[in-house]
Structures are given as C-alpha cells and as structure tokens.
Amino acid sequence: MTFVHQEVWHWQIATYLFLGGLGGATFAISAIIHLFEGCDRKMVSVAVMSSIAFLVIGTVFLLADMLQPLKAIYALTNPKSWIFWGVVFINFYFIAAITYVIPLLEAWPKLEPFIRKIPEPILGLLERFNNLAALGGSAAGFLVAIYTGLLISAAPAINFWNTPALPLLFVISGFSTGAAFLLLLSTFSDNEGAHKIASRLEQLDAVLIVTELIILGAYFNFAMFLPTGARASAEFLFHSPVFIAGFFVAGLIVPLAIETYSIFFRGHGNEGRKSALPILVASSLVLVGGYLLRIYVLKAGMFQFPW
Amino acid sequence: MARYGMVMDMRTCVGCQACMAACSTENQTPFWSEKFRTHVEDKEQGVFPDVRRVQLPRLCMHCENTPCLSACPTGATHMDKNGIVLVNYDRCIGCYACCIACPYDARYAYDGKDVDKERELYGENVSHEMPHVDKCTFCVQRLAEKLEPACVATCPTHTRIFGDLDDSKSEVHKLARSGKAQPLNQGLGTSPKVFYIPS
C-alpha cells in the first residue's frame, strides 16, 4: 500500500471550485433575499453581476487547465460524468442569472438607455417572470455550488475526497463565502434597508460557519478512523500551518467570533448602522479562508495504491 | 469478440524494465518526460531481518466496472468490443477527470510539449498528433495483426501472460479461474482484467 499525493489538479482547479461555490451561492442568497425580504435593486444587481463574473473567471481557469479547451463542448456527451452535469448546471445558471438581472439593471440610470433598447415585449416578459428567474436561479446556484464537491468526490482511490461529507462541506463553505461577499457589498450600499439585510446576512454567515465546523468535525473524525489515504490526508492538513492558521483560525474561528459579538453585543438597530470595519474584516477573512480550503483539500488528496 | 486480460507472474519478474522500453518504442510514449503506460514497482516487503524485494509490473487494468469511463464527460474513454479500455484522442479534451478517477495510476497527460518532442523524434510518422490523456491499449494495433502486446512479447522471464479470459483453453483463463492469480484492490469493485500470481 502506498499513499501518493495527487499531481493532477492544482491551484487552477481550486480557483475554479472556489469561484464556482462563491458565484453559485452569491446568486442563490441574493435571489432568496429578493424573494423573502424584497429587493434593493442596485445591490442585488451588483451581486448578481459579480456572481456571473466569478463563474466566468472560474470557467476560464478550468478551461485553461485543460489540454484541448476548444473542444470543451464535447463534455456534453456522457451523463454519467459529473463534468457533464457541471456544464448543464453552469449554463442553466447563466441563463437564469442573465434573465433575472436584466430588469434589475434599470435601477442604474447610466445603464437604462441600453436596457430600453431591448424590445418592450421581451422586457415585459423578463419583468413578469423575474420571481421565477430568481427561484430557478437560486436552484441553479445551489447546484453549481454542490457540483464543485461532487466533481472531486468521484475518485474511488482518493479516500479523503471520496465521501459524501465533501460536497456537503463545499456547499456550506460556498454559501458562507457567498454570504460574506454580500455582507461586504452591503457595507457599500447607502440604501435604507441595507443594514437590516446586513444583520440578516451576518446571522446567516454565523450559522453557516457553525454548520461548517460541525461537518469538519465529522469529516476529520471519519478520516482519522482507519489507516487509509484519508488519514494520511488529514494528517497532512494537521501539519500544514497555513491550513490551520489561515483557514481554520483566521477563516472560521475569528470571523465567527466577530459575527457573534456583533449579533449579540452590538445593538439591535437602535443605535443606527453598525460600524463597517468588523464586517469588512470578518467577510474578507471568510473569503480568503474559503479559497484556502479548496487549495488545501486539493493538495491533501492522496491516492491509495495497492502496491 | 474476446475478453482480453493479462496475468503477471510476480515470482519471475526480475525488474529489468524491458517491458517499459518495448512499450515506449511501440507506442511512442513520452519516455523523455518519464511518462510510461506500464511501470515496474520495486517494493520492499517484510520487517528486518526478514526482508525481500518484490517487483510488481503494472499497467491499465482494463477494469470491467470502469471508473475512468464513468468520469469521462466526452465519451473519449470507451471500451471496445474486446473489453479493452481506450481513449479516442480526437475527442479527449484533457480535463483529467479520468486521471482522478483511476485507482491504478494508469493514465497520464500526453501534453503539447510531448507532441512536439514526438514529432522531433519520429518525424511524420507519429501516433499522437494532438495533446490528450494517454494509457495502455493492450497494443490494439498489434492485436489486429495477431501479435501479442509489445510488453508481453519482450518480457524475457515470461512474467506477462496475455490472452482471452473467455477462452477456456487459454493460460490466463485457467490462472484467473483457479484463483491462483488475483486482481489488485478487489474491494473497489472495479473488476480488473489484469491478475497477479503472488511471489
């Protein structure tokens, strides 16, 4: 039995996994906020445009890592492959996101003339089905986020990846980075309702981080159970200072502490807007942590070969 | 229609690596980048003072339940009518999903640099015209001419035994059937068509 670090997927794929989770979740959370809390059109449109940009950049990293990116369309051949579904989910996502965001862009006076160029009946339809696009888009965003985990869990000889805990971890971490990104955006919004949404996002992010900690606990407990490649991977991570200090402490514990403090000890709206600095720090840390998680999970992947 | 398979007699392998050389030449694989379709693992077994060296030749196991094929989004990886797992170079996009899915380290990237070097060495007569993910083919081109795979024909110690697992008269059938030869990592359920006689 030998354990060998996988040398196939590196930081480019980690970037894709990170941006996929972030982009998918940012859209899904924005659309849910829209449906349940009403819509700050400016903030939501910036969020959705950024989430589209994240997925475009992520896809560029994925294509750049391939040997023949120009033939990528062939990936729609085998429905048994997760990549097939990734392509389906991402395209579904792009359609939903673009359909959803076009009517919202009217909130920007500079963009309005361009939006007005779209024929009235089409624009009318987009307006009418805006809620439906929000709903469809949040489903697509969720699927894209969970797909990033499913993709790498299809590895029978990499025990650390080949577990249902991994897609779960990636989807929760993806949503936590999405919430953090929206929090970051909300600090720039001058809309009246922004601080109310920011408090909601803060609560959401804190709950997601706690969930992530529980999944991590279960995941590492499973990995350490038997002397397999999974244990070798977990031990590798325990001995990686950047993973422990960068992801676990700075990317989870510190933002959780800041957010908990802010939720419980810093007023309930009566002293007006909260100061933006702690939010900025906490959300940036969550984002960096999310990226480090993808990089280190990929680095830690070890094949368990029978020789 | 056959179901081709191989048996490795680990009692006789001396680790000369002639199989690796024969395969590289036959299939123009990038030895210059130290990438091979078949390898010989040099292992130490046991605890001091009872230690010995074991040679374990390995290649694609041509799994019956094929994780690389399931992972391949483009259908480039496929199984031919004789149970041989092949890559259609023209369709492969080089996404590496198959390399991640393969539990036997049987695949590698024949990348752009390798394609250039191949052209430099072999001129117009090249077998890999574009970058793709590469693996053992049981030398399909030789089988078509009723020849054994290059590694089998070269092995000086008769470690590699090749044949049709469905043909009850073949040596591979008998060895696999009797349980004298066993596949590696059976627990994964991949049903490999390469079997090992332990040393």
Ligand code: SF4
């Ligand atoms: S050994 Fe690897 S490459 Fe060969 S058939 Fe099995 S999974 Fe595919």
Ligand code: SF4
């Ligand atoms: S690298 Fe080629 S053979 Fe492998 S999964 Fe991707 S398309 Fe299929």
